[in-house]
Amino acid sequence: MTTPLYKKTVREIRDAVRSGALTAVEVTEAHLARIADVDPKVDAFTQIWTDEALAQAAAVDAKVKQGIDPGPLAGVPVGVKELICTRTGKTTCASKILENFRSPYDATIIQKLDAAGAVFLGKVNMDEFAMGSSTERSTIKTTKNPWNLKCVPGGSSGGSAAAISADECAIALGSDTGGSIRQPAALCGCVGIKPTYGRVSRFGLVAFASSLDQIGPLTKNVEDAALSLNTLCGRDPRDATSADLPVPDFTKALTGDVKGLRIGLPKEYFTEALNAEMREKVEAAVDVFKSGGAEIVPVSLPHTDYAIATYYIICTAEASANLARFDGVRYGYRNPAAKTVEEMYVLSKSEAFGPEVRRRIMLGTYVLSSGYYDAYYLKAQKVRRLIKKDFDDAFEKCDFVMGPTSPIPTFEFGAKTENPLEMYLADIYTISVNLATLPGISIPCGLTASGLPAGLQLIGRPFGEETLLRAAHCYEQTSGTTLGDPPIA
Amino acid sequence: MEFEAVVGMEVHVEINSKSKVFCGCSADFHAGPNTNVCPVCLGMPGVLPVLNVDMVNKSVAVGLALNCAISRWSKLDRKNYFYPDMAKNYQISQYDLPLCQNGWIEIDLDGQTKRIGITRAHIEEDTARNTHTIAGNQSGVDFNRSGVALLEIVTEPDIRSAKEAFAYLTALKQLLQYLDVSDCNMEEGSLRAEANISVRPVGQEQFGTKTEVKNVASFSGVFKAIEFEIARHIKLINSGGKVVQETRGWDADRGITVPQRLKESAHDYRYFPEPDLVPIVVDEAWEQRIRESLPELPAARRSRMGTQYGLSAYDANVITLSQDTANYYERVVAVGADAKKAANWLMGELQALLSAAKQEITDCRVTPADLAALIGLIDSGAINGKMAKDIIAEMFETGKAPQDIVKEQGLSQITDTGAIEDIIRKVLADNPAQVGQFRSGKEQVFGFLVGQVMRATQGKANPALLNDLLRRELSRQEN
Numbered sequence: 012m013t014t015p016l017y018k019k020t021v022r023e024i025r026d027a028v029r030s031g032a033l034t035a036v037e038v039t040e041a042h043l044a045r046i047a048d049v050d051p052k053v054d055a056f057t058q059i060w061t062d063e064a065l066a067q068a069a070a071v072d073a074k075v076k077q078g079i080d081p082g083p084l085a086g087v088p089v090g091v092k093e094l095i096c097t098r099t100g101k102t103t104c105a106s107k108i109l110e111n112f113r114s115p116y117d118a119t120i121i122q123k124l125d126a127a128g129a130v131f132l133g134k135v136n137m138d139e140f141a142m143g144s145s146t147e148r149s150t151i152k153t154t155k156n157p158w159n160l161k162c163v164p165g166g167s168s169g170g171s172a173a174a175i176s177a178d179e180c181a182i183a184l185g186s187d188t189g190g191s192i193r194q195p196a197a198l199c200g201c202v203g204i205k206p207t208y209g210r211v212s213r214f215g216l217v218a219f220a221s222s223l224d225q226i227g228p229l230t231k232n233v234e235d236a237a238l239s240l241n242t243l244c245g246r247d248p249r250d251a252t253s254a255d256l257p258v259p260d261f262t263k264a265l266t267g268d269v270k271g272l273r274i275g276l277p278k279e280y281f282t283e284a285l286n287a288e289m290r291e292k293v294e295a296a297v298d299v300f301k302s303g304g305a306e307i308v309p310v311s312l313p314h315t316d317y318a319i320a321t322y323y324i325i326c327t328a329e330a331s332a333n334l335a336r337f338d339g340v341r342y343g344y345r346n347p348a349a350k351t352v353e354e355m356y357v358l359s360k361s362e363a364f365g366p367e368v369r370r371r372i373m374l375g376t377y378v379l380s381s382g383y384y385d386a387y388y389l390k391a392q393k394v395r396r397l398i399k400k401d402f403d404d405a406f407e408k409c410d411f412v413m414g415p416t417s418p419i420p421t422f423e424f425g426a427k428t429e430n431p432l433e434m435y436l437a438d439i440y441t442i443s444v445n446l447a448t449l450p451g452i453s454i455p456c457g458l459t460a461s462g463l464p465a466g467l468q469l470i471g472r473p474f475g476e477e478t479l480l481r482a483a484h485c486y487e488q489t490s491g492t493t494l495g496d497p498p499i500a
Numbered sequence: 501m502e503f504e505a506v507v508g509m510e511v512h513v514e515i516n517s518k519s520k521v522f523c524g525c526s527a528d529f530h531a532g533p534n535t536n537v538c539p540v541c542l543g544m545p546g547v548l549p550v551l552n553v554d555m556v557n558k559s560v561a562v563g564l565a566l567n568c569a570i571s572r573w574s575k576l577d578r579k580n581y582f583y584p585d586m587a588k589n590y591q592i593s594q595y596d597l598p599l600c601q602n603g604w605i606e607i608d609l610d611g612q613t614k615r616i617g618i619t620r621a622h623i624e625e626d627t628a629r630n631t632h633t634i635a636g637n638q639s640g641v642d643f644n645r646s647g648v649a650l651l652e653i654v655t656e657p658d659i660r661s662a663k664e665a666f667a668y669l670t671a672l673k674q675l676l677q678y679l680d681v682s683d684c685n686m687e688e689g690s691l692r693a694e695a696n697i698s699v700r701p702v703g704q705e706q707f708g709t710k711t712e713v714k715n716v717a718s719f720s721g722v723f724k725a726i727e728f729e730i731a732r733h734i735k736l737i738n739s740g741g742k743v744v745q746e747t748r749g750w751d752a753d754r755g756i757t758v759p760q761r762l763k764e765s766a767h768d769y770r771y772f773p774e775p776d777l778v779p780i781v782v783d784e785a786w787e788q789r790i791r792e793s794l795p796e797l798p799a800a801r802r803s804r805m806g807t808q809y810g811l812s813a814y815d816a817n818v819i820t821l822s823q824d825t826a827n828y829y830e831r832v833v834a835v836g837a838d839a840k841k842a843a844n845w846l847m848g849e850l851q852a853l854l855s856a857a858k859q860e861i862t863d864c865r866v867t868p869a870d871l872a873a874l875i876g877l878i879d880s881g882a883i884n885g886k887m888a889k890d891i892i893a894e895m896f897e898t899g900k901a902p903q904d905i906v907k908e909q910g911l912s913q914i915t916d917t918g919a920i921e922d923i924i925r926k927v928l929a930d931n932p933a934q935v936g937q938f939r940s941g942k943e944q945v946f947g948f949l950v951g952q953v954m955r956a957t958q959g960k961a962n963p964a965l966l967n968d969l970l971r972r973e974l975s976r977q978e979n
Contacts, residue, residue: 096546109545116539118546217545222775251550251777329775332578335589336543340641356582379580379770388772 016041028086035086082128118215136170165195190441197466212247270304275409331375416466522549543587563600598622617656831868865899
């Protein structure tokens with residue numbers, strides 16, 4: 012029996028399409044059929060762009076026929092997170108306030124992927140404005156974890172992770188402000204990488220917290236992540252914070268060995284907060300690296316305990332300003348009952364922002380207020396520098412840091428929505444990475460006894476994506492812990 | 501009790517960069533509503549600002565001209581407040597680390613100079629413009645102005661009167677025009693001035709309560725508004741009242757200030773560093789490059805031209821008021837005209853013609869070379885001053901060279917002694933009564949006789965020659 016088309020990797024698809032062995036239209040149709048088949052259960056996709064996708068695919072095929080290079084991601088089906096601006100369809104951020112918003116422009120990465128021959132199948136679900144760790148904060152629909160439909164896919168890029176896990180697309184774009192790519196990737200058993208801050212242009216990514224946000228791909232395997240980064244990364248003159256560094260061919264880093272690499276295990280990541288089964292999986296992974304010739308070194312990240320508090324001050328402060336523009340003046344929801352300017356603001360925002368978004372706007376407004384700025388925002392900035400320094404110190408002793416992505420596997424719907432603090436703890440291992448502007452990747456490292464995926468996180472030096480990909484790829488090739496298919500079909 | 505006023509000025513200058521400060525849109529905000537806009541200056545979701553380097557260059561130039569220290573490292577901040585003219589509901593500005601700090605400018609007060617401290621000059625973006633229907637039930641927002649580059653220049657509270665404020669604005673505008681960074685048109689809003697005004701008893705160190713006056717559309721408006729506020733404060737205090745700290749608008753029609761409705765009741769702008777932009781790092785080499793590109797500034801030019809051309813302080817001041825006038829003057833002198841005469845003709849006749857025609861010197865049809873030629877014709881005795889005044893009017897009108905006008909109209913001065921003597925004899929014969937009065941000691945009649953002779957020559961007689969010959973003839977006839 013041949014592998015169904017929707018199971019194919021980015022590498023397989025693009026090689027087949029480029030060589031003419033497969034057409035991009037065939038690939039697209041196969042994935043659209045897969046979406047029609049499984050998405051009613053998973054609810055990852057919020058918009059399906061059938062006509063546009065087939066037209067894009069046909070254009071790729073036409074190039075192949077004419078002998079024109081169709082690009083390095085020819086025919087690769089992509090799902091786009093709801094907060095990345097596209098001329099096609101809507102860009103809703105899974106919020107009522109933008110429920111009918113159509114972006115007048117494409118994000119830089121959308122332009123790049125389009126030029127690379129990728130095919131956009133549609134948009135995928137997320138927590139409203141990327142604020143959440145379970146995708147339960149979407150106002151569009153409830154996305155389920157393909158490994159257990161009663162459980163959350165993680166978040167905020169839950170739609171992206173579920174779509175990859177359920178083989179609905181080959182690349183799903185996510186964004187990661189405090190773990191929003193890596194945590195859902197871990198919970199859904201796929202690969203998710205958050206590149207170094209500045210690696211990928213943020214132009215066209217609707218901002219949640221500008222100094223922390225970073226776009227990245229979720230994929231079926233590490234090589235696909237490397238291929239995606241080849242297209243996504245690079246300086247963008249429209250993003251002043253994007254790094255002016257050459258982009259390597261990331262696939263060249265996939266040497267298949269980890270010999271001589273020094274891996275730091277931070278003791279702060281292996282405390283009682285870590286679920287026993289997750290610890291077991293991570294420790295087993297450590298053994299795989301050890302037997303591959305890597306050196307394991309104990310390291311310490313002493314300010315880890317302050318990461319969540321620091322994060323929730325900085326990200327809410329930035330969000331309070333970033334989300335101020337959704338006022339109903341130029342676009343988006345405007346409450347029809349408003350009679351004055353002030354009423355227009357208050358009624359529109361109160362009605363169209365969900366509770367978590369309102370909470371974070373209020374928190375952020377508070378921490379920036381005169382009289383509180385020094386005690387909260389300024390102090391948080393200082394702690395952020397200490398957290399970054401922890402990593403700098405650790406990288407003196409190791410090439411990358413490793414640990415669990417999430418302290419727990421996926422959980423049932425509603426389990427944490429009542430208590431925001433408990434939900435915030437889902438990100439304890441991922442948040443520091445954003446605060447320190449480092450790259451981080453999550454890869455699957457086995458299933459729990461109840462069949463739920465566990466994620467292994469590798470954290471690298473600034474712009475050290477190649478080392479992370481090399482190590483993650485080697486683990487993937489040698490560990491023998493393939494998860495198999497999620498039980499959805 | 502005697503009071504003294506304490507005034508500080510905040511001036512917003514629209515910098516004449518071609519594009520807006522954080523996007524590539526044209527900065528021309530007079531175009532049709534919402535035509536020079538893009539996702540960035542409309543504050544659409546997902547957009548990012550990118551700082552216009554030309555704005556940094558021009559701001560550094562202004563900072564250097566204002567004797568400021570240029571920050572090696574400065575940053576942009578978000579100033580948060582809600583208003584429909586704010587695309588993002590925050591304004592990108594500079595809060596605690598402005599690009600330029602601690603400078604000064606010299607102002608002229610009837611020949612005396614005074615130094616006004618400059619606290620800071622910082623980069624920010626302009627807002628959109630709201631317009632409202634007369635009925636008040638609809639408002640429109642034009643985003644053409646949203647994101648236009650602004651430099652805010654703030655003084656120390658060094659200004660003590662409306663007159664000083666006026667002199668400060670004059671000096672600042674002159675400087676900005678020399679630097680060619682703004683057209684400084686207050687009516688069109690490319691220069692906006694706000695004054696912070698307080699009064700205190702003479703000798704008291706502590707400042708009184710201040711009010712801020714906005715909405716002023718001219719320098720004279722600023723002058724009047726400050727005078728009004730000072731008088732209002734003093735009257736309030738003298739009558740046992742208290743000045744309330746508030747923002748007031750200038751009502752030019754009624755000539756008074758009125759309390760302004762505030763945009764937001766409580767002003768907590770919640771400033772924080774703009775995470776979408778990187779710090780502005782102006783290293784020594786960059787600063788030096790700008791310093792070397794600065795033109796000669798007004799004070800330096802005034803003093804150099806005073807010395808070089810032997811101009812009085814007053815003349816040097818007037819001529820250097822605008823760079824164009826100063827350039828014109830130097831061109832006139834460069835082709836050989838007498839420096840003092842060139843100054844007189846430029847500030848006198850030519851300026852009067854320009855004012856009457858509401859023209860700028862740059863539009864003037866009288867070229868510097870032609871003005872020099874005109875002065876040369878007077879010096880050589882070919883024409884006299886009175887003729888020259890008619891000729892320059894013709895030059896101004898037609899752009900013709902003075903030599904051509906003289907030739908065309910046969911205007912050359914009569915320097916032929918014999919011809920003038922003939923006319924003098926005829927005039928004396930025709931006016932025996934006046935001649936008699938002169939002889940009896942009425943010296944004033946001499947002027948009348950000069951006039952009669954001049955009229956008979958149609959104004960063409962060389963005046964000095966005429967004087968000499970008339971005196972000689974009168975005394976000859978007497979003997």
